[in-house]
Amino acid sequence: MPNRILLVEDDAALGQQVVQTLSQAGFDPHWVQDGDSARDIDPDGYRLIILDLMLPGTYGMDLLKRYRLKSEVPVLILSARDDTSDKVRGLKLGADDYVTKPFFPEELVARIQACLRRPNLIETQRLTVGSIQIDLERREARTAGGALSLTPVEFEILALLARRKGSAVSRDAIVDAVLDPAHDGSRRTLDVHVSRLRSKLGDAAAQLETVWGIGYRLADRP
Amino acid sequence: MPNRILLVEDDAALGQQVVQTLSQAGFDPHWVQDGDSARDIDPDGYRLIILDLMLPGTYGMDLLKRYRLKSEVPVLILSARDDTSDKVRGLKLGADDYVTKPFFPEELVARIQACLRRPNLIETQRLTVGSIQIDLERREARTAGGALSLTPVEFEILALLARRKGSAVSRDAIVDAVLDPAHDGSRRTLDVHVSRLRSKLGDAAAQLETVWGIGYRLADRP
DNA sequence: GGTCCGCGTTAAGAATCCCTTAAGGTTCGC
DNA sequence: GCGAACCTTAAGGGATTCTTAACGCGGACC
Numbered sequence: 001m002p003n004r005i006l007l008v009e010d011d012a013a014l015g016q017q018v019v020q021t022l023s024q025a026g027f028d029p030h031w032v033q034d035g036d037s038a039r040d041i042d043p044d045g046y047r048l049i050i051l052d053l054m055l056p057g058t059y060g061m062d063l064l065k066r067y068r069l070k071s072e073v074p075v076l077i078l079s080a081r082d083d084t085s086d087k088v089r090g091l092k093l094g095a096d097d098y099v100t101k102p103f104f105p106e107e108l109v110a111r112i113q114a115c116l117r118r119p120n121l122i123e124t125q126r127l128t129v130g131s132i133q134i135d136l137e138r139r140e141a142r143t144a145g146g147a148l149s150l151t152p153v154e155f156e157i158l159a160l161l162a163r164r165k166g167s168a169v170s171r172d173a174i175v176d177a178v179l180d181p182a183h184d185g186s187r188r189t190l191d192v193h194v195s196r197l198r199s200k201l202g203d204a205a206a207q208l209e210t211v212w213g214i215g216y217r218l219a220d221r222p
Numbered sequence: 223m224p225n226r227i228l229l230v231e232d233d234a235a236l237g238q239q240v241v242q243t244l245s246q247a248g249f250d251p252h253w254v255q256d257g258d259s260a261r262d263i264d265p266d267g268y269r270l271i272i273l274d275l276m277l278p279g280t281y282g283m284d285l286l287k288r289y290r291l292k293s294e295v296p297v298l299i300l301s302a303r304d305d306t307s308d309k310v311r312g313l314k315l316g317a318d319d320y321v322t323k324p325f326f327p328e329e330l331v332a333r334i335q336a337c338l339r340r341p342n343l344i345e346t347q348r349l350t351v352g353s354i355q356i357d358l359e360r361r362e363a364r365t366a367g368g369a370l371s372l373t374p375v376e377f378e379i380l381a382l383l384a385r386r387k388g389s390a391v392s393r394d395a396i397v398d399a400v401l402d403p404a405h406d407g408s409r410r411t412l413d414v415h416v417s418r419l420r421s422k423l424g425d426a427a428a429q430l431e432t433v434w435g436i437g438y439r440l441a442d443r444p
Numbered sequence: 445g446g447t448c449c450g451c452g453t454t455a456a457g458a459a460t461c462c463c464t465t466a467a468g469g470t471t472c473g474c
Numbered sequence: 475g476c477g478a479a480c481c482t483t484a485a486g487g488g489a490t491t492c493t494t495a496a497c498g499c500g501g502a503c504c
Binding site for chain 1: 479481
Binding site: 151153154188189192212 | 463
């Protein structure tokens with residue numbers, strides 16, 4: 001699902017217009033026209049969801065709550081011109097941005113791209129990498145096996161790799177960011193932390209890959 | 223403090239205008255012009271706070287975080303016209319509404335009244351975290367074992383952790399919010415309060431977890 | 445005014461945690 | 475097969491936190 005976007009919008013004219021705009025911008029829009037149809041869709045099947053709050057059937061806000069229970073997928077709200085309180089509630093429930101009707105197609109595309117460019121950047125304190133979940137706010141990491149009991153350094157290493165999930169991070173960068181800069185002695189210290197981190201990760205340890213001659217990488221697939 | 227409102231706004235002309243508007247609407251505005259002055263104000267001394275995000279000194283977003291640590295007071299954000307991302311961040315951090323500059327005085331007053339009418343204060347007078355219940359109004363905490371006899375500082379620590387239930391809260395943040403800022407002496411004071419709090423919590427003490435190298439966390443499950 | 449009591453703070457030793465180092469083994473690239 | 479890079483284990487010691495006891499300030503009560 002490279003660029004699949006779910007559009008939940010009951011207004012036929014507006015929906016058609018948005019679908020066309022998204023297609024031209026290189027996205028792959030899927031359009032459903034009422035809340036009840038949207039209820040049972042798996043949000044993780046999409047890169048982003050555009051949600052109109054004024055819907056027949058299930059109310060938009062309930063859909064947002066429902067999606068947020070299962071997934072971290074970015075959600076962009078469409079709202080009527082003056083409905084500030086809905087915007088406020090939506091954003092507090094975890095929406096990533098809002099667009100006020102009426103809008104120019106270019107604005108919508110720009111907002112979508114902004115959301116995708118910084119997925120979860122807006123103070124979303126949770127990172128998910130494969131089967132590893134990290135909650136920066138709670139300062140807690142968990143895998144399928146349950147919560148992990150990590151030391152501060154282990155947690156920081158994992159969080160750092162998770163923030164750059166999929167890419168190799170150099171040993172120096174990790175040491176700089178995580179370890180006490182005063183002790184720039186032994187180069188083996190990081191190994192030890194990584195080793196213990198792996199043993200605590202259990203099955204998910206396979207995701208913490210060594211990149212030979214460079215450093216480490218947290219694979220985003222198990 | 224029947225209608226006391228705190229206005230944090232650096233622009234002199236705008237501030238004056240808002241003060242006048244609020245006075246005419248029957249409020250009692252207090253105006254500070256920079257973030258540093260606003261830092262040490264007790265937010266619970268006001269019924270509502272109006273916060274401009276673009277400030278000299280302490281940044282508005284930091285003020286918002288700071289207020290939210292201590293208090294549930296409604297906060298209304300003033301933001302520049304196009305600064306959507308600031309709005310989004312502010313609302314996620316717990317602001318109650320936003321007003322875009324420039325605005326009509328009537329709009330501001332209407333928004334303030336809507337905030338005050340909203341029952342979110344009443345809702346949050348009681349906090350429940352696992353088997354711990356806290357009534358901010360009665361200033362009373364209880365567990366399965368019955369009501370606790372807490373000192374003011376102990377109660378504040380518990381309430382602060384409860385407001386951010388599940389999240390790790392740093393020692394500094396707790397000390398800042400709860401203890402006398404004049405005495406920034408021994409770093410062990412907080413330990414003692416926590417220790418005594420735990421002994422009073424009885425079985426529920428297990429919920430008050432130490433987050434090593436960070437601070438404490440009140441687990442939302444027993 | 446004097447005394448008592450509640451409460452925040454300080455101090456100090458104990459307990460716990462965890463970062464680092466060292467040493468020997470393993471894997472990788474060539 | 476060789477050297478370099480990396481992994482694992484164990485142990486020491488420093489840092490952080492916990493607990494207990496005592497101090498002192500301030501308000502309440504007599």
